[in-house]
Amino acid sequence: MGKKGKKGKKKKSTSAASGTPFSDALRVGEGYVLADLDTRRTPAFDGDKSDGVDALLAADGELDGLQERLYAEGTAGGSKRVLLVIQGMDTAGKGGIMRHVVGSVDPQGVDLTAFKAPTEEELAHPFLWRIRKALPGPGKIGVFDRSHYEDVLVVAVNDLVPPAQWKRRFSTINDFEQELIEDGTTLIKVVLQISKEEQGERLAERLDRPDKYWKYNPGDVTEREKWADYQVAYQEVLDKCSPASAPFYVVPADRKWYARLAVQQLLLEHLRAMDLTWPEADFDIEVEKERLANS
Amino acid sequence: MGKKGKKGKKKKSTSAASGTPFSDALRVGEGYVLADLDTRRTPAFDGDKSDGVDALLAADGELDGLQERLYAEGTAGGSKRVLLVIQGMDTAGKGGIMRHVVGSVDPQGVDLTAFKAPTEEELAHPFLWRIRKALPGPGKIGVFDRSHYEDVLVVAVNDLVPPAQWKRRFSTINDFEQELIEDGTTLIKVVLQISKEEQGERLAERLDRPDKYWKYNPGDVTEREKWADYQVAYQEVLDKCSPASAPFYVVPADRKWYARLAVQQLLLEHLRAMDLTWPEADFDIEVEKERLANS
Numbered sequence: 001m002g003k004k005g006k007k008g009k010k011k012k013s014t015s016a017a018s019g020t021p022f023s024d025a026l027r028v029g030e031g032y033v034l035a036d037l038d039t040r041r042t043p044a045f046d047g048d049k050s051d052g053v054d055a056l057l058a059a060d061g062e063l064d065g066l067q068e069r070l071y072a073e074g075t076a077g078g079s080k081r082v083l084l085v086i087q088g089m090d091t092a093g094k095g096g097i098m099r100h101v102v103g104s105v106d107p108q109g110v111d112l113t114a115f116k117a118p119t120e121e122e123l124a125h126p127f128l129w130r131i132r133k134a135l136p137g138p139g140k141i142g143v144f145d146r147s148h149y150e151d152v153l154v155v156a157v158n159d160l161v162p163p164a165q166w167k168r169r170f171s172t173i174n175d176f177e178q179e180l181i182e183d184g185t186t187l188i189k190v191v192l193q194i195s196k197e198e199q200g201e202r203l204a205e206r207l208d209r210p211d212k213y214w215k216y217n218p219g220d221v222t223e224r225e226k227w228a229d230y231q232v233a234y235q236e237v238l239d240k241c242s243p244a245s246a247p248f249y250v251v252p253a254d255r256k257w258y259a260r261l262a263v264q265q266l267l268l269e270h271l272r273a274m275d276l277t278w279p280e281a282d283f284d285i286e287v288e289k290e291r292l293a294n295s
Numbered sequence: 296m297g298k299k300g301k302k303g304k305k306k307k308s309t310s311a312a313s314g315t316p317f318s319d320a321l322r323v324g325e326g327y328v329l330a331d332l333d334t335r336r337t338p339a340f341d342g343d344k345s346d347g348v349d350a351l352l353a354a355d356g357e358l359d360g361l362q363e364r365l366y367a368e369g370t371a372g373g374s375k376r377v378l379l380v381i382q383g384m385d386t387a388g389k390g391g392i393m394r395h396v397v398g399s400v401d402p403q404g405v406d407l408t409a410f411k412a413p414t415e416e417e418l419a420h421p422f423l424w425r426i427r428k429a430l431p432g433p434g435k436i437g438v439f440d441r442s443h444y445e446d447v448l449v450v451a452v453n454d455l456v457p458p459a460q461w462k463r464r465f466s467t468i469n470d471f472e473q474e475l476i477e478d479g480t481t482l483i484k485v486v487l488q489i490s491k492e493e494q495g496e497r498l499a500e501r502l503d504r505p506d507k508y509w510k511y512n513p514g515d516v517t518e519r520e521k522w523a524d525y526q527v528a529y530q531e532v533l534d535k536c537s538p539a540s541a542p543f544y545v546v547p548a549d550r551k552w553y554a555r556l557a558v559q560q561l562l563l564e565h566l567r568a569m570d571l572t573w574p575e576a577d578f579d580i581e582v583e584k585e586r587l588a589n590s
Contacts, residue, residue: 072509099401106394107407108440114403145403200587207584213576214367218583224590281508289502291516292495 020044022265026249028242034235039195039254045261052257056264060104063268067141069276071109074139076279079184083135083142084267087149088192089230090220091202093259094145097192101264102143111136114145127151127169128176138184141267148173149237156236157229170240177246186270187246190263191234192253196227315339317560321544323537329530334490334549340556347552351559355399358563362436364571366404369434371574374479378430378437379562382444383487384525385515386497388554389440392487396559397438406431409440422446422464423471433479436562443468444532451531452524465535472541481565482541485558486529487548491522 025043045052073080084102086094102110113134122130128148136142152169155161177187194202203224206216223230242248249266253259320338340347368375379397381389397405408429417425423443431437447464450456472482489497498519501511518525537543544561548554 075509095403098403103398103400103402105398107398107402107405108390108393108409110402112402200590203587204584207580207587210576211573213580214370214574216576216578216583218578218586221583221586221590224587278506279509281505281511283511283513285502285508288511288513288516289499291513292498292502292519295495295516295519 021269022262023249023269026251026262026266028238028248028250029244032238032242032250034193034231034238034250037193037250037252039193039198039252041252042255042258043252043262044265045258049255049257052255052261056100056257056261059264059268063105063264063271066268066271066274066276067105067109069278070141070271070274071106071139072279073276074137076282077138078279079138080186080274080276081136081138081140081142081184082186082188082267082270082274083144083180084263085144085147085149085187085189086192086263087147087153087190087234088253089194089199089227090223091199091206092192092194093253093256094192096256096260097263098143098145100260101267102141104264105141109139109141110143111140112143112145115147115150128172131176135180136185148176149241152237153230153233154223156233157226170237173241174243174246177241181245186274188266188270189242189246189248190266191238191248191250192259192263193234193250194253196224198254199224199227316564317557318544318564321546321557321561323533323543323545324539327533327537327545329488329526329533329545332488332545332547334488334493334547336547337550337553338547338557339560340553344550344552347550347556351395351552351556354559354563358400358559358566361563361566361569361571362400362404364573365436365566365569366401366434367574368571369432371577372433373574374433375481375569375571376431376433376435376437376479377481377483377562377565377569378439378475379558380439380442380444380482380484381487381558382442382448382485382529383548384489384494384522385518386494386501387487387489388548388551389487391551391555392558393438393440395555396562397436399559400436404434404436405438406435407438407440410442410445423467426471430475431480443471444536447532448525448528449518451528452518452521465532468536469538469541472536476540481569483561483565484537484541484543485561486533486543486545487554487558488545489548491519493549494519494522 020043022044042052045055047055070080070082086097088094098112098114102112111134115130115134118130131144131148134142134144152166152173155166156163180187203216203220206212238248238250249262251259251262251266315338317339337347340350342350365375365377381392383389393407393409397407406429410425410429413425426439426443429437429439447461447468450461451458475482498511498515501507533543533545544557546554546557546561
């Protein structure tokens with residue numbers, strides 16, 4: 001393709017965020033059926049992979065600027081903050097989101113927590129204990145790689161606690177999230193959804209490449225064998241924990257480039273809606289200029 | 296400049312890491328005199344700003360690859376880890392290092408801690424208490440924006456504890472750092488050194504731009520007025536806490552592009568020396584391929 005064509009493509013891809021917002025295209029409302037999702041689709045974006053990669057890079061500057069304003073507001077006593085929750089099956093691309101979307105943001109403004117199987121100490125506390133400890137402070141973008149939702153997903157599928165106990169957690173989670181929102185948190189909850197076939201290919205790649213062995217765990221196949229149960233558990237999460245005030249967004253994730261773009265755009269759309277501004281000076285500018293000149 | 300010239304420049308800049316290693320050019324040995332440093336120099340690099348910016352970008356891929364190997368070793372039970380300590384006067388460019396050098400690394404592999412004035416709880420504990428809590432785990436790159444060295448810098452200059460107490464800390468720190476090294480930590484200690492004039496200009500910029508007011512604090516000028524005392528305190532740190540096994544590197548930092556490149560190259564040179572390799576599979580590959588195929 002010639003230079004002109006390339007330029008034309010770039011122009012199209014920077015308009016990725018116009019048209020239907022990603023939030024509207026991906027939001028989970030009443031009656032949502034996860035099983036109906038075509039995980040190769042690219043809602044709210046009509047470009048191809050190369051357009052998507054361009055669009056991701058093109059939005060970096062705006063994301064940087066909004067994040068810095070958020071951080072600045074936080075240092076000046078503001079209470080606004082963001083919590084981005086990323087859920088998904090093994091190999092759904094959570095790591096890629098962390099690396100390519102979260103990784104493009106100034107690390108000083110990000111609090112990233114990857115939740116693993118709980119430790120003994122964590123198990124000795126209510127399930128939200130470790131979650132509360134990891135919540136972002138004012139001005140920060142908190143990112144959860146897995147989250148409190150594991151306590152109604154892996155826990156439910158594997159009967160790790162009695163059903164009566166984990167079933168109570170849906171309302172506990174809804175109350176907890178409302179509390180976060182009241183404290184100034186903009187909550188963005190995402191499920192990266194891949195097909196079982198796509199997961200099979202991604203796991204196979206890990207077994208084919210010596211530089212990927214470390215990412216493979218025999219337990220991944222054990223969990224894969226419970227695929228259908230996980231889908232039921234995810235559907236229940238979407239049924240019970242996607243109120244209009246704290247909705248889930250389900251991102252079709254068989255195409256990695258699309259999933260990254262979609263999460264970035266969800267983050268951008270939410271940051272834009274936060275009306276972030278540079279804080280006023282809380283000192284006398286002329287006095288300080290004088291002090292500096294004399295120092 | 297034409298295309299050919301540009302290409303020529305690029306070639307030169309990617310060789311930034313050849314010739315004298317940055318570690319050798321910046322390492323603090325016996326008899327080092329901080330006051331003799333020309334903070335506009337660019338040791339181990341003979342290019343200009345544009346070369347330096349190119350060289351920084353050019354090294355991204357290698358840094359990524361080494362970091363991923365380090366992380367992989369950590370997941371496989373290795374004990375190696377990195378701790379990058381960044382010290383410097385206000386406006387020396389610590390934030391820029393976090394954003395442009397640390398920010399280029401996969402955030403999943405980085406533990407970044409910015410140490411502020413200690414809280415009441417922290418003050419009620421020995422000075423290394425909060426430091427120990429922030430140490431990186433195996434496979435991680437820990438980054439300290441300020442560190443335990445503040446406890447012999449700002450503390451000494453402002454008489455925050457009796458001299459007999461902070462003077463004891465030099466040997467406490469040396470012992471602590473030896474312990475880290477024995478535990479598998481590659482320690483990289485950096486001072487970003489700017490001139491007083493350069494600091495004056497950077498503070499003035501914060502007072503000139505409404506989008507920078509939030510970075511300004513009247514206390515910055517109060518500390519600036521103690522510039523000479525801080526230089527004495529830094530010299531004492533370099534005299535007492537730069538043994539051959541845990542040396543400081545002083546980076547001339549009046550040129551932001553150089554400081555970023557130098558810290559990146561220090562990190563790279565240390566990672567290269569760690570002999571990082573992809574872990575062997577700790578499972579039977581053929582068995583797992585079979586399990587996966589049947590799942």
